[in-house]
Amino acid sequence: MDSGARKIKCCEVIGISLRTLERWEKGEAWDRRKGAEKSVPRKLSEEEKAAIVSISCSKEYQDCNPYEIVAILAEKGTYLASESTMYRVLRAMNMLHHRSNCRVGTSSSRPPELVATGPNQVWSWDITYLKTSVAGMFLYAYAIIDIFSRKIVGWKISDVENADEAVSLFRRLTAIYDLSGVRLHSDNGNPMKGATMLMLLYHLGIVPSFSRPRVSDDNPFIESFFKTVKYSAGYPKCFSDIAHARDWFGDFVNWYNTEHRHSQIGYVTPQQRHDGSADLIFSLRNQTYVLAKERHPERFCGRLKQWSAPQEVYLNPTPETKNKAISSAA
Numbered sequence: 001m002d003s004g005a006r007k008i009k010c011c012e013v014i015g016i017s018l019r020t021l022e023r024w025e026k027g028e029a030w031d032r033r034k035g036a037e038k039s040v041p042r043k044l045s046e047e048e049k050a051a052i053v054s055i056s057c058s059k060e061y062q063d064c065n066p067y068e069i070v071a072i073l074a075e076k077g078t079y080l081a082s083e084s085t086m087y088r089v090l091r092a093m094n095m096l097h098h099r100s101n102c103r104v105g106t107s108s109s110r111p112p113e114l115v116a117t118g119p120n121q122v123w124s125w126d127i128t129y130l131k132t133s134v135a136g137m138f139l140y141a142y143a144i145i146d147i148f149s150r151k152i153v154g155w156k157i158s159d160v161e162n163a164d165e166a167v168s169l170f171r172r173l174t175a176i177y178d179l180s181g182v183r184l185h186s187d188n189g190n191p192m193k194g195a196t197m198l199m200l201l202y203h204l205g206i207v208p209s210f211s212r213p214r215v216s217d218d219n220p221f222i223e224s225f226f227k228t229v230k231y232s233a234g235y236p237k238c239f240s241d242i243a244h245a246r247d248w249f250g251d252f253v254n255w256y257n258t259e260h261r262h263s264q265i266g267y268v269t270p271q272q273r274h275d276g277s278a279d280l281i282f283s284l285r286n287q288t289y290v291l292a293k294e295r296h297p298e299r300f301c302g303r304l305k306q307w308s309a310p311q312e313v314y315l316n317p318t319p320e321t322k323n324k325a326i327s328s329a330a
Contacts, residue, residue: 044081044089052080052089066090111209111218114183114315116148119274122183122315123153126222127161127191128229130245131238139245141229142169143253147221148313149274150262152253153177157246163194170200180205185315187211187219218316228256266309273309282307 008018044052055061061069066086073080080086090096116122125144132139140161144154153176156169173179184206186192192210201208211218229235229252239245261267268278285307293300314321 044085048080049089052086053093053095055080056086056090056095109212110318111185111211111316113318113321114147114185114209116146116313116315117311119146119149119151120153120177120182122147122185122313124185124219124222124315125154125192126187126219126226127166127189128226129161130157133238133240139239139242140165141226141245141249142166143222143225144169144173145222145225146270146274147315149270150221150225150265151257151270151274152225155249155253157242157249159242161189161191163191163197166191166194166197167200170197170204170206174204182206183209185209185211185219188213221315225256264310266307268309278309282309 007021011018011021055073056064056066056069061072064072066083069086070080070083081089087096114122123144124147125142128141128143130139130141140158142154142156142158142165143152145151146153154169154173156165158165170179182205184201186208188210191197192208198208216223229249232252234248234252236244236248239248257271258269260269262270262273265273266278266282268281272278272281286304289304293304317325
């Protein structure tokens with residue numbers, strides 16, 4: 001510049017504005033350019049951030065949220081930062097949701113979608129308690145349902161709930177059904193995931209799946225059956241002994257399988273759906289409607305009702321499957 005170069009040209013060379021150079025000449029030497037490091041007076045120092053983290057993770061405050069911490073500290077005459085600032089500091093340190101010494105919560109993935117297009121493809125099972133005449137003493141009903149036909153394919157009443165009783169039930173079923181390749185869904189209880197039970201399922205070629213912990217609607221078919229059992233008109237409030245429970249439950253399962261007209265399978269019985277005779281029944285009903293319309297066509301408008309049952313039954317369907325079913329129904 002002493003040789004006559006213009007200031008603006010010099011600024012272009014070094015990458016600053018003329019106004020910046022003029023400020024520097026006046027003694028304003030800090031960098032105001034975009035992206036330059038700046039000193040923010042109200043910004044917390046690293047020591048202050050460390051103090052917030054230390055207090056938040058202390059035994060006294062590890063289970064408190066920032067709103068509680070700020071309030072308690074204010075009562076003691078201490079102020080570290082505002083609630084939003086504490087949230088921001090803890091979030092940056094990944095300490096916002098969990099700071100205590102207890103086990104970090106885990107999320108469980110959804111159980112796999114299972115689809116049955118025929119009997120003996122997908123089974124669901126569970127155990128429910130039965131009250132007895134002695135307060136505090138219970139019996140346990142083991143039941144297995146085929147989700148395609150809604151037939152109870154196996155059941156057992158026991159005075160204990162454990163994996164050995166479940167093993168004996170499934171061993172008994174091997175004399176009736178070929179269990180190789182059956183998909184078996186259950187809850188997360190000890191009888192379902194016991195070592196002896198899992199070894200038997202592996203030996204029989206059964207593929208197990210399990211509900212999420214404390215999620216009640218991952219196993220709806222067997223839960224619906226147990227509700228039908230306990231809300232039936234003849235259900236005893238309590239059973240006098242195990243023989244009474246076995247007699248009553250056996251009669252109920254027989255009625256449910258062979259006489260109960262199930263609404264979700266076209267008002268045929270589970271046994272008819274299971275053995276395939278439901279198709280003939282649907283055909284007879286549909287033919288009856290055709291003949292009725294021929295006799296009195298004026299009494300029918302639109303398409304005739306077609307009796308049928310779903311050809312695909314889903315257990316724990318994905319959102320895509322649910323949306324597809326809704327679109328098809330519309």
